[in-house]
Each structure stands twice: as structure tokens, then as C-alpha cells.
Amino acid sequence: KQEVTQIPAALSVPEGENLVLNCSFTDSAIYNLQWFRQDPGKGLTSLLLIQSSQREQTSGRLNASLDKSSGRSTLYIAASQPGDSATYLCAVKEDSNYQLIWGAGTKLIIKP
Amino acid sequence: EAGVTQSPTHLIKTRGQQATLRCSPISGHTSVYWYQQALGLGLQFLLWYDEGEERNRGNFPPRFSGRQFPNYSSELNVNALELEDSALYLCASSSGLAGAHGAQYFGPGTRLLVL
Numbered sequence: 001k002q003e004v005t006q007i008p009a010a011l012s013v014p015e016g017e018n019l020v021l022n023c024s025f026t027d028s029a030i031y032n033l034q035w036f037r038q039d040p041g042k043g044l045t046s047l048l049l050i051q052s053s054q055r056e057q058t059s060g061r062l063n064a065s066l067d068k069s070s071g072r073s074t075l076y077i078a079a080s081q082p083g084d085s086a087t088y089l090c091a092v093k094e095d096s097n098y099q100l101i102w103g104a105g106t107k108l109i110i111k112p
Numbered sequence: 113e114a115g116v117t118q119s120p121t122h123l124i125k126t127r128g129q130q131a132t133l134r135c136s137p138i139s140g141h142t143s144v145y146w147y148q149q150a151l152g153l154g155l156q157f158l159l160w161y162d163e164g165e166e167r168n169r170g171n172f173p174p175r176f177s178g179r180q181f182p183n184y185s186s187e188l189n190v191n192a193l194e195l196e197d198s199a200l201y202l203c204a205s206s207s208g209l210a211g212a213h214g215a216q217y218f219g220p221g222t223r224l225l226v227l
Contacts (some may be wrong), residue, residue, distance in 0.1 A: 034215060043202055044218040097168055102155040
């Protein structure tokens with residue numbers, strides 16, 4: 001059974017720092033991996049999607065990497081800003097079905 | 113282009129009642145997914161509809177049901193509400209079976225409170 005783990009559960013850093021959020025999964029038979037952000041009490045915003053054949057995706061200050069063989073993905077945020085404060089979730093889509101399996105999220109706080 | 117919309121934003125019901133939640137996907141998307149996010153728990157997959165048919169179902173009791181209309185909008189119905197059904201219900205859409213492995217785009221959610 002696929003399990004997705006995100007570490008750390010919470011992270012607080014000063015504004016301007018570069019940071020890395022981690023996501024690991026137990027079964028490497030995935031179709032893709034998607035990173036989302038969720039603001040308090042709100043829906044999810046898709047940040048990046050990495051297909052299983054890809055190694056990384058970039059959007060602005062965000063870079064996501066994928067190492068399928070080791071079951072790991074990282075989300076790198078450069079030059080963090082207070083507006084980046086949110087909960088970041090990763091989800092993997094398995095080869096066998098169309099269901100997303102979710103991590104519990106990392107709550108990120110960027111201090112001004 | 114309008115994103116995924118959900119209504120109502122908030123819903124208060126009492127135990128035993130029925131709740132109906134609605135979702136309109138992004139124009140051109142034929143797949144709709146429903147998720148439950150209970151307080152302190154991660155997102156749990158509920159249902160997936162595509163082209164009017166239920167394609168997959170998560171580990172939820174039958175009192176959670178839904179349907180998809182010809183215009184691809186969707187309803188989630190929860191019968192015989194229980195206190196633990198209180199949660200944020202999120203709807204997402206994607207571009208259908210052929211693109212079902214693509215990105216899912218989420219609505220703002222409906223917060224259901226069962227008293």
C-alpha cells in the first residue's frame with residue numbers, strides 16, 4: 001500500500017532564506033507527483049507536477065525534483081517571502097489507478 | 113478562465129440529515145474528483161467521475177454518493193450525517209480519462225459542520 005510522508009511537519013524560517021521541503025513515498029510505481037499549497041481554510045493550489053519520466057520541474061522561485069528509485073521528491077523554494085507561508089502538500093498518482101495518495105503536509109511559516 | 117467552483121462555501125447540518133455539495137469543473141474538463149479533509153487528518157479520496165460515470169471510489173461508506181451531470185458538474189450527497197463527517201470537502205477537475213494523469217485543479221471547498 002502506497003504511503004506518502006512529508007518531513008518536517010512544520011518549518012519556520014526568516015524571510016529571504018532558501019528552503020527545502022521533503023516528500024517520500026513507499027512504492028516507486030507512480031505515474032506522477034504533484035506539489036500543492038493550501039492556505040488556511042481554503043482549497044488547494046497546484047504548484048508543480050512532475051511526470052515519472054522527469055527529474056525536475058521549475059516555476060519561478062520553485063523547483064521540484066523527483067527520484068523515483070529512492071522514493072523521494074523535494075520542493076525547493078528560493079528567496080522565501082512571507083506570502084509563501086502556507087501548508088505544502090505532495091501527492092503521488094499511482095500507475096494502477098487514477099487516485100492521488102496524499103502526504104500530511106508541511107506547514108511553512110516565513111517570518112518577516 | 114474560471115476555475116473550479118463549489119457551493120455552498122459553508123453548510124451546517126444536524127446528525128441524521130442529508131447534505132448536498134456542488135461542484136463545477138474548469139471549462140473543458142470532464143473529470144471531477146471529491147476529497148474529504150477532516151481536521152487533523154490528511155486528504156482522503158472519495159469519488160471520481162468522468163463522462164457521467166463513477167470511475168473510482170475511496171474507502172467510504174455507501175451513504176457517501178454522488179453523480180455527474182451532462183455539463184460535467186457534479187454533486188456529492190452525504191446521507192444520515194454523522195458528527196465525524198464534519199470536514200472540508202474539496203472538489204477537483206482534470207481533463208478526463210485521456211488526461212486523467214494530468215494535474216488536478218481544486219476548488220475552494222465546502223466546509224460542512226455536523227452538529
